[in-house]
Amino acid sequence: MDESVQIDEHDANELRAGEMLREARKAEGLDIAQVAAETRIPQRHLVAIESSDYGKLPSRTYAVGFSRSYARLLGLDETVVLARLREELAEGAGEGQQRHDKFEPGDPARVPSRGLVWFSMLAAVLLIAGAFTFYRTYFSPAITPPPLTADAVAPAGPVAQQPTGAATAQPVANGPVVFTSLMDGTWVKFYDGDGKRLYEAQMAKGQSYTIPTDAKDPKVWTGRPYALEITVGGQQVPKLSEDDVVVKDISVTPQALLAREQAAPDTQAAATAPNIPQSAQGAN
Numbered sequence: 070m071d072e073s074v075q076i077d078e079h080d081a082n083e084l085r086a087g088e089m090l091r092e093a094r095k096a097e098g099l100d101i102a103q104v105a106a107e108t109r110i111p112q113r114h115l116v117a118i119e120s121s122d123y124g125k126l127p128s129r130t131y132a133v134g135f136s137r138s139y140a141r142l143l144g145l146d147e148t149v150v151l152a153r154l155r156e157e158l159a160e161g162a163g164e165g166q167q168r169h170d171k172f173e174p175g176d177p178a179r180v181p182s183r184g185l186v187w188f189s190m191l192a193a194v195l196l197i198a199g200a201f202t203f204y205r206t207y208f209s210p211a212i213t214p215p216p217l218t219a220d221a222v223a224p225a226g227p228v229a230q231q232p233t234g235a236a237t238a239q240p241v242a243n244g245p246v247v248f249t250s251l252m253d254g255t256w257v258k259f260y261d262g263d264g265k266r267l268y269e270a271q272m273a274k275g276q277s278y279t280i281p282t283d284a285k286d287p288k289v290w291t292g293r294p295y296a297l298e299i300t301v302g303g304q305q306v307p308k309l310s311e312d313d314v315v316v317k318d319i320s321v322t323p324q325a326l327l328a329r330e331q332a333a334p335d336t337q338a339a340a341t342a343p344n345i346p347q348s349a350q351g352a353n
Contacts, residue, residue, distance in 0.1 A: 106256030244302020262286030
């Protein structure tokens with residue numbers, strides 16, 4: 070679905086915008102739940118768009134914005150879809166919409182997520198708490214720290230050094246691969262190298278799935294890679310991505326996941342290795 074799909078001119082004249090999207094979705098083998106997970110558009114709004122019942126949408130703005138995101142996901146030519154949609158709205162198909170609203174969002178899926186809103190609120194609280202602490206420390210002379218006691222004074226003598234080079238647990242190369250959802254509504258699909266579906270669901274928070282050990286070249290497809298915790302042989306490995314992107318056809322064998330984990334340290338070590346002149350190497 071990376072390349073734009075051209076719509077036949079005859080079909081564009083005969084089909085409504087919602088019908089174009091519905092037929093393209095069925096051709097891709099997707100259901101409404103999958104599209105909702107990928108675009109973050111409520112299923113009831115997708116159903117309203119496919120049935121050309123635009124009166125069930127909040128406004129004309131949402132009809133255009135949601136249809137654009139839907140077309141992009143399916144790889145359709147969004148200019149054709151939106152042109153047909155605007156014709157329908159002008160003809161009265163979207164009766165009851167707020168026609169005075171001229172703003173059309175480029176992509177409703179890009180609105181800030183709930184997690185980002187909570188993070189911003191937490192940051193604001195921490196900032197206020199830090200400012201209050203600064204004021205009490207530097208502008209309130211009556212408030213002083215308690216005097217040190219004999220028990221609070223650090224004992225004299227050398228400080229014991231922590232042992233270095235201790236062995237740390239490493240993931241087992243042939244251990245089981247387990248994916249655990251860190252939030253509700255995480256859509257994910259696992260399939261083997263032949264395209265056979267192994268597991269597909271909208272996982273709840275804390276729900277896990279173990280890749281079958283006999284699966285042939287298992288792969289994953291999800292729109293929330295940052296919401297999936299991965300372990301190999303009981304040991305945690307890096308996520309597929311920390312960004313809000315769609316990942317598809319990513320190998321999830323133990324070897325592939327461990328190779329992704331080892332790539333980052335090796336790259337960092339090469340970047341920070343000292344540059345030893347060749348004359349000095351010859352002296353050794």
